[in-house]
Amino acid sequence: MSAPVLWIFLPFLLAGFLFLPRNQKVVALVACVFTLILTLAAWLVPIDTALNFGNWSFKLSSSFEILGRRLILTSADRSLLALIYGSSIFWFASSLANKTPRRIIPLGLAITSLLVAALSVEPFLYAALLIEMAVLLSVPLLSTPGKKPGKGLIRFLIFQTLAMPFILFSGWLLAGVDANPGDLGLVQQVTILIGLGFSFLLAVFPFYSWIPMLAEEASPFAVGFILWMFSTVTIFFGLSFLDRYTWLRDSPSLGIILISAGILMIVTGGLLAAFQRNLGRTMGYAVIIENGFSLLAISLGVKSDLSIFYMLFIPRVLSLLLWAFALTILKENYSTLNLDNLKGLAHTWPFVASGLVLANLALVGMPLLAGFPSHLAIWEGVASRSLPALIWILVGSLGLFINALRTIFNFVTVNEESPWGSRETILQHFFLIIGIVTIFLIGLFPQWTLLLWSNLPAIFTHFVQ
Amino acid sequence: MISVLNWIALLAAMVTSIGLLLHQNWRWGVGLLAVQYLSIFWLVQTHWPVSMAAAKLVTGWMACVILGMANMNAETSGDTEASWPQGRLFRIFTAGIIVAATFALSLRASNWLGLGMPLTWTSLLLIGMGLLQLGITSRSFRVILGLLTILAGFEILYAAVESSVLVAALLSIVNLGLALTGAYFMNVTQDENS
Numbered sequence: 001m002s003a004p005v006l007w008i009f010l011p012f013l014l015a016g017f018l019f020l021p022r023n024q025k026v027v028a029l030v031a032c033v034f035t036l037i038l039t040l041a042a043w044l045v046p047i048d049t050a051l052n053f054g055n056w057s058f059k060l061s062s063s064f065e066i067l068g069r070r071l072i073l074t075s076a077d078r079s080l081l082a083l084i085y086g087s088s089i090f091w092f093a094s095s096l097a098n099k100t101p102r103r104i105i106p107l108g109l110a111i112t113s114l115l116v117a118a119l120s121v122e123p124f125l126y127a128a129l130l131i132e133m134a135v136l137l138s139v140p141l142l143s144t145p146g147k148k149p150g151k152g153l154i155r156f157l158i159f160q161t162l163a164m165p166f167i168l169f170s171g172w173l174l175a176g177v178d179a180n181p182g183d184l185g186l187v188q189q190v191t192i193l194i195g196l197g198f199s200f201l202l203a204v205f206p207f208y209s210w211i212p213m214l215a216e217e218a219s220p221f222a223v224g225f226i227l228w229m230f231s232t233v234t235i236f237f238g239l240s241f242l243d244r245y246t247w248l249r250d251s252p253s254l255g256i257i258l259i260s261a262g263i264l265m266i267v268t269g270g271l272l273a274a275f276q277r278n279l280g281r282t283m284g285y286a287v288i289i290e291n292g293f294s295l296l297a298i299s300l301g302v303k304s305d306l307s308i309f310y311m312l313f314i315p316r317v318l319s320l321l322l323w324a325f326a327l328t329i330l331k332e333n334y335s336t337l338n339l340d341n342l343k344g345l346a347h348t349w350p351f352v353a354s355g356l357v358l359a360n361l362a363l364v365g366m367p368l369l370a371g372f373p374s375h376l377a378i379w380e381g382v383a384s385r386s387l388p389a390l391i392w393i394l395v396g397s398l399g400l401f402i403n404a405l406r407t408i409f410n411f412v413t414v415n416e417e418s419p420w421g422s423r424e425t426i427l428q429h430f431f432l433i434i435g436i437v438t439i440f441l442i443g444l445f446p447q448w449t450l451l452l453w454s455n456l457p458a459i460f461t462h463f464v465q
Numbered sequence: 466m467i468s469v470l471n472w473i474a475l476l477a478a479m480v481t482s483i484g485l486l487l488h489q490n491w492r493w494g495v496g497l498l499a500v501q502y503l504s505i506f507w508l509v510q511t512h513w514p515v516s517m518a519a520a521k522l523v524t525g526w527m528a529c530v531i532l533g534m535a536n537m538n539a540e541t542s543g544d545t546e547a548s549w550p551q552g553r554l555f556r557i558f559t560a561g562i563i564v565a566a567t568f569a570l571s572l573r574a575s576n577w578l579g580l581g582m583p584l585t586w587t588s589l590l591l592i593g594m595g596l597l598q599l600g601i602t603s604r605s606f607r608v609i610l611g612l613l614t615i616l617a618g619f620e621i622l623y624a625a626v627e628s629s630v631l632v633a634a635l636l637s638i639v640n641l642g643l644a645l646t647g648a649y650f651m652n653v654t655q656d657e658n659s
Contacts, residue, residue, distance in 0.1 A: 066631065067629075067630045067631035067634060068629065068630055068631060069629065069631045126631065126632065126635065129632065129635035129636065129639060130635070132639050132642075133635070133638060133639060133642060136639070136642035136643065136645075136646055137642075139646050139649060139650075140649060143649070143650075143653055145653065146653075147653070148605075148650075148653065149605055149650045149653060151603065154603065154605060154608055157608070157612070157646065158599055158608065158612065161612050161615075161616070161643070162615070164639070165592075165615070165616070165619040165623075168619075168623060168627075168632075169619070169622070169623065172623075172626045172627060
């Protein structure tokens with residue numbers, strides 16, 4: 001058996017079968033058990049090394065050939081596989097506690113396997129095509145049955161589709177640069193094409209307008225999953241570009257471009273979040289800000305090491321999951337996610353309100369919460385290079401913080417004396433409490449996450465490890 | 466003779482892409498798209514084996530069939546374009562600008578890429594027309610037509626530089642996926658369970 005069969009083809013096949021059962025609990029249970037097995041296999045089973053059990057020997061080969069090209073998953077990729085599939089377990093399991101559509105699990109599993117395929121395909125530029133297929137599969141996930149597709153969904157489809165030609169074509173030009181690295185004109189053209197491709201793919205300023213739109217009109221749970229999954233895979237895909245092409249990695253303008261794009265995303269996202277009254281859109285802006293922080297983390301570590309970037313991984317998935325989960329519960333019970341409509345929420349939905357606010361504050365980088373250590377490291381890194389840049393970043397974070405304060409104010413404000421209560425179900429209590437406690441634990445003991453991401457640098461061969 | 470046929474393919478692509486921009490009737494849209502794929506087939510087969518280029522043609526026609534069937538099944542809402550401007554004169558004017566701009570661009574691009582003028586111009590023209598389509602519409606069917614047109618233009622150019630079977634297969638899947646997405650958009654208003 002080969003690793004791509006185990007981590008790509010089997011989940012994709014299972015995703016197809018998971019459309020058949022009508023019972024969501026069965027679907028969620030099967031998906032969770034299967035992704036748990038994949039996570040444990042990624043954690044424990046070495047690739048390209050024979051395992052002997054008595055007389056029986058088992059070896060997981062790293063490569064799978066398809067139509068003249070190869071899918072390759074090596075031992076170095078195991079930690080990323082474990083993180084991707086491990087995170088998916090939490091998304092799939094928590095879908096049981098709210099009324100998310102049944103299709104989220106099979107489609108989510110299929111999207112995950114396609115995106116893993118995107119990270120493993122050789123030549124790696126073909127990843128753009130696999131990402132586009134995942135985008136197409138996301139459409140039914142993000143559309144609301146019975147409603148016309150919203151502008152956010154249409155823009156998501158357009159922008160993600162436009163990314164593919166840019167990346168594929170830049171791949172062809174990159175071969176020319178390899179042959180003739182001294183051709184500065186060609187290098188400039190390639191850089192522009194790659195930049196445009198990734199700007200569309202990662203929704204870099206100004207191509208991020210679809211994120212808040214989508215976060216407002218679609219299921220917050222589906223949006224959270226898609227935004228987390230796509231941005232994670234896109235960033236790793238982008239890093240593989242930097243890893244392979246020394247001229248791109250050593251380019252003096254790379255750091256400036258990454259920092260500028262990151263700051264623009266943080267500042268604009270933060271300022272727009274500060275004036276935002278729709279909680280769904282706020283989550284969208286938070287994702288934009290987080291993507292900006294990712295770019296900053298990469299710019300800080302591209303010539304030294306990317307530890308700060310890897311540190312962002314766990315707090316982000318946790319905060320986003322908690323935020324999306326809380327919003328989904330609210331969306332099931334309230335007609336809109338507008339703050340004016342949710343006054344006094346802390347009295348009736350205390351755990352949902354706490355989870356939502358804490359997730360927001362964790363992504364702001366509040367002390368004691370999960371996002372603080374990684375954000376602090378970025379602030380320090382940026383401050384050592386440019387103080388004005390740090391001030392701009394803090395302005396952006398302040399915008400999201402103001403939104404969190406406004407949310408708290410609205411949640412605790414009640415017009416009349418209303419009794420305290422908790423309308424969450426037992427399962428919702430369970431997931432919300434686990435999320436809240438974990439956000440605090442990771443904030444207090446960030447070194448615990450080291451075990452999960454310490455092997456991630458092995459994916460890249462040329463970055464300093 | 467082949468060179469003349471390339472120019473005829475360019476003309477066909479020009480007429481069909483402008484037609485896609487002007488005609489709001491879905492039947493015209495699907496028909497013009499089908500003819501457009503014929504010209505794409507011809508231009509692609511100058512670099513690819515006919516069998517592989519034919520796969521592109523078949524995929525394109527399958528996309529047309531999917532969109533046509535979806536339109537037939539969809540409830541005719543009769544919605545009009547919400548955005549300004551909607552006039553036919555404006556569309557002809559902007560299409561003219563795209564034709565002129567892509568002609569100017571293709572003069573340099575054909576030298577740079579080492580490809581024939583009809584091929585480069587057709588590719589850039591389709592990309593330009595597709596982008597224009599996306600810029601002036603918010604209707605899902607028109608958006609899908611625009612995306613398919615952009616991809617068609619890109620595929621002509623990409624076929625000249627990449628002849629991998631896997632890429633051809635994945636691009637075909639993407640084309641079909643876009644058509645299915647369009648069909649989904651058109652029928653999504655019906656109850657999920659029905």
